Each structure stands twice: as structure tokens, then as C-alpha cells.
């Protein structure tokens with residue numbers, strides 16, 4: 079188990095939206111360290127089931143320990159949530175009574191230096207949630223040309239200085255100066271300048287952008303929300319927690335524009351004062367929920 083702790087965000091609010099019941103079957107698309115899954119299993123006692131997915135094997139190992147007492151009420155699967163349909167089918171389910179997704183990275187992923195997610199910790203430039211496959215951040219930076227890199231920094235980091243930053247990164251790379259998160263941050267600061275308003279590190283947006291690109295986070299989320307109307311049983315609820323506006327937009331429109339889904343949250347639910355104080359990471363969390371309209375009304 080990781081010594082670093084992940085505090086589950088918006089747990090009560092998510093459970094209120096999904097309202098797990100005994101006999102129900104639920105999917106947790108991002109089981110992580112098992113917080114939401116544990117809540118669903120407790121609320122659907124004695125026989126509700128959860129199929130939990132995560133693309134990170136380290137997180138799954140940790141969730142397995144935490145959830146061991148629930149026995150075969152929980153199945154944990156190493157998979158991306160764009161594969162939710164296949165995972166459910168392999169477990170014998172066509173429909174589930176609820177789907178939870180708490181997207182993005184966990185605190186332990188961010189905090190463990192060797193994962194390479196954070197500019198605050200020196201580590202290799204990896205950033206993959208699933209370390210068993212895909213391109214690392216360093217490989218991505220090597221493969222993209224300067225313009226492509228700038229476009230990613232602009233699109234996923236909403237970084238106004240994307241062009242200069244991309245130039246500085248590519249120059250440092252060709253000078254053999256980029257191997258670690260420290261090196262990357264140095265190249266960014268060289269172009270973007272020192273700290274910004276609110277003491278935000280100038281590397282924040284670029285690191286976010288690279289992480290999103292490395293893990294195909296937006297494409298994954300789009301695939302997940304597109305699969306929900308088929309996978310939810312009539313009346314089943316999807317509850318999705320996201321952490322930045324690009325993700326929230328994807329969820330908002332998917333729930334609003336599909337006649338098969340009835341949005342349950344006009345505005346996203348955000349953390350209350352107590353949770354925000356106890357867990358600063360929850361301050362940017364937004365929960366949206368929607369219910370599957372019965373198929374006789376919207377096939």
C-alpha cells in the first residue's frame with residue numbers, strides 16, 4: 079500500500095446522486111485507492127456489487143487491500159474506462175445501475191517523484207498513469223515538433239505563452255538538457271518567467287497539458303460519456319467528478335445534449351467549506367450527475 083494517502087473527494091455528494099441499493103450493480107471507472115468504491119459497497123450492503131477499473135496497477139493493488147473484506151462483491155480490473163463496455167461484458171453485465179468516475183490523477187500519483195507528474199518533485203519525465211504501456215512525457219516531447227508541442231500546451235494547458243515555452247523546451251532538448259521534471263520546469267521558466275499572480279508556478283499549465291496529452295485524458299473521457307446511455311440500466315445514474323474546465327465541459331455537454339440522459343445537476347456540485355479546508359485538492363473538483371431516461375421513452 080502506498081504510504082501516501084488519497085482523500086476521496088465529494089464522497090457523500092456522489093453517493094447521494096447514485097443512491098446505491100442492495101442487489102444493485104455499479105461500475106467505478108476510476109477505482110483509484112478505493113474510496114468511492116468502498117462507499118458504494120457499504121451503501122449497497124449486503125449484496126450490491128462493484129466492478130472497479132483503473133489503468134494504474136499500483137492504485138489497483140492498493141484498492142485490493144482496502145476492499146478485501148468485501149470479498150466477491152467487488153471485481154477489480156486493470157483497464158482504461160474507454161473499455162468499460164468490454165469490461166462489463168467480460169464480467170457478465172450488459173447494464174449497470176450506476177457509474178462513478180473521479181477522473182484525473184490521484185494524490186499519490188502526483189506525490190510520488192518517480193511517476194514524473196509533478197514539477198515540485200524531481201523525477202523522470204514519465205507522467206503515464208499506466209506505466210505498462212504508452213508513450214512517456216519525454217517520448218512525447220521528442221516526437222512532437224515545436225508547433226505541435228505549442229498547440230498541446232495551448233489547448234490542454236490554456237497557456238498563453240505556449241509558443242515561447244515550446245521553443246524553449248525543444249531547444250533544451252536538442253542541447254541534451256531535458257531528462258527530468260526539474261529540467262523541464264527550468265526550460266519552461268526560462269521562457270515563461272518567474273512566478274505568476276497568486277504564486278502559481280509558471281510550469282503548472284504546461285505540466286497539466288503534457289499529462290493530459292500523455293494519457294489521452296480528454297479522448298478517454300469523451301469515450302466514457304458516449305458509452306454511458308447504453309451501459310446504464312433504466313433510471314441508472316452516472317456521477318462524474320472532474321478537476322478542470324476542459325473535462326467539465328465534456329461532461330456538461332454529454333449530459334445536456336443527449337435525450338437519453340436527464341441531467342440531475344444544473345450547476346456542478348462543488349466541495350463544501352469543511353472539505354475544501356481539509357483537502358485542498360477538492361477545491362477544483364466538480365461533480366455532475368445524470369440519470370438514464372427509461373428506454374421506453376428514449377431508446
Ligand SMILES: C[S@@+](CC[C@H](N)C(=O)[O-])C[C@H]1O[C@@H](n2cnc3c(N)ncnc32)[C@H](O)[C@@H]1O
Pocket residue numbers: 084085086087107108109110111112113114115131132133134137157158159160180181182183184185207298299
Ligand atoms: C482521482 S483518482 C480516483 C480516486 C478514487 N475515487 C478514490 O476515492 O480513491 C483517479 C484515478 O483514475 C485513474 N484513471 C484516470 N484516467 C483513467 C482512465 N482513462 N481509465 C482508467 N483509470 C483512469 C487514475 O489512474 C487514478 O487512479
